[in-house]
Amino acid sequence: MQADHMHVHVTRHPKGDEMSVCIPQGRAIRPAQASAKLGIGLSTLWLKAKTDPRFPKPFKLGPRTTIFLEHELDEYLAACAATRQAA
DSSP, X not given: OOOSEEEEEEEOTTTOXXXXXXXXXXXXXXXXXXXXXXXXXXXXXXXXXXXXXXXXXXXXXXXXXXXXXXXXXXHHHHHHHHHHHHO
Protein backbone atom coordinates (compact mmCIF):
# COMPACT_ATOMS: atom_id res chain seq x y z
CA MET A 1 0.00 0.00 0.00
CA GLN A 2 1.35 3.41 -0.96
CA ALA A 3 1.27 6.26 1.57
CA ASP A 4 -0.42 9.56 0.75
CA HIS A 5 2.57 11.58 1.91
CA MET A 6 6.30 11.18 2.05
CA HIS A 7 8.66 12.72 4.59
CA VAL A 8 11.79 14.45 3.38
CA HIS A 9 14.63 15.63 5.59
CA VAL A 10 16.10 18.89 4.40
CA THR A 11 19.34 20.47 5.55
CA ARG A 12 19.24 24.25 5.53
CA HIS A 13 22.45 26.18 5.01
CA PRO A 14 24.59 27.89 6.28
CA LYS A 15 23.95 26.65 9.84
CA GLY A 16 23.17 23.10 8.83
CA ASP A 17 19.93 23.00 10.81
CA GLU A 18 17.70 20.09 9.85
CA MET A 19 13.97 20.21 9.38
CA SER A 20 11.45 17.62 8.28
CA VAL A 21 9.07 18.45 5.46
CA CYS A 22 5.98 16.44 4.56
CA ILE A 23 4.96 16.70 0.91
CA PRO A 24 2.21 14.83 -0.90
CA GLN A 25 3.33 12.03 -3.12
CA GLY A 26 2.77 12.53 -6.77
CA ARG A 27 4.58 13.50 -9.87
CA ALA A 28 6.82 16.52 -9.69
CA ILE A 29 7.13 18.40 -12.96
CA ARG A 30 9.44 21.16 -14.13
CA PRO A 31 8.10 24.60 -15.12
CA ALA A 32 8.32 23.89 -18.88
CA GLN A 33 6.25 20.73 -18.41
CA ALA A 34 3.77 22.60 -16.20
CA SER A 35 3.28 25.36 -18.79
CA ALA A 36 2.82 22.77 -21.55
CA LYS A 37 0.27 20.88 -19.42
CA LEU A 38 -1.72 24.09 -18.88
CA GLY A 39 -1.32 25.29 -22.48
CA ILE A 40 0.30 28.57 -21.42
CA GLY A 41 3.73 30.11 -21.88
CA LEU A 42 6.45 30.08 -19.25
CA SER A 43 6.10 33.81 -18.60
CA THR A 44 2.36 33.35 -17.99
CA LEU A 45 3.07 30.40 -15.68
CA TRP A 46 5.40 32.57 -13.54
CA LEU A 47 2.95 35.48 -13.61
CA LYS A 48 0.16 33.22 -12.32
CA ALA A 49 2.45 31.72 -9.66
CA LYS A 50 3.28 35.21 -8.38
CA THR A 51 -0.10 36.94 -8.68
CA ASP A 52 -2.92 34.36 -8.57
CA PRO A 53 -3.53 33.18 -4.98
CA ARG A 54 -5.40 30.09 -6.26
CA PHE A 55 -2.51 28.98 -8.49
CA PRO A 56 -0.25 26.22 -7.12
CA LYS A 57 3.01 27.53 -5.73
CA PRO A 58 6.26 26.02 -7.00
CA PHE A 59 9.05 25.04 -4.70
CA LYS A 60 12.79 24.72 -5.06
CA LEU A 61 14.59 21.41 -4.77
CA GLY A 62 17.95 23.06 -5.25
CA PRO A 63 19.51 26.32 -6.37
CA ARG A 64 18.60 25.68 -10.01
CA THR A 65 15.71 23.23 -9.73
CA THR A 66 12.11 24.36 -9.28
CA ILE A 67 9.12 22.03 -9.50
CA PHE A 68 5.36 22.04 -9.41
CA LEU A 69 3.30 19.14 -8.09
CA GLU A 70 1.22 17.78 -10.94
CA HIS A 71 -1.78 16.90 -8.78
CA GLU A 72 -1.98 20.53 -7.60
CA LEU A 73 -2.06 21.71 -11.22
CA ASP A 74 -4.81 19.17 -11.92
CA GLU A 75 -6.82 20.50 -8.95
CA TYR A 76 -6.35 24.08 -10.22
CA LEU A 77 -7.62 23.11 -13.67
CA ALA A 78 -10.64 21.34 -12.15
CA ALA A 79 -11.45 24.43 -10.03
CA CYS A 80 -11.22 26.66 -13.12
CA ALA A 81 -13.52 24.32 -15.05
CA ALA A 82 -16.01 24.23 -12.16
CA THR A 83 -16.04 28.04 -11.98
CA ARG A 84 -16.70 28.22 -15.71
CA GLN A 85 -19.56 25.73 -15.49
CA ALA A 86 -21.17 27.63 -12.60
CA ALA A 87 -21.19 30.89 -14.60
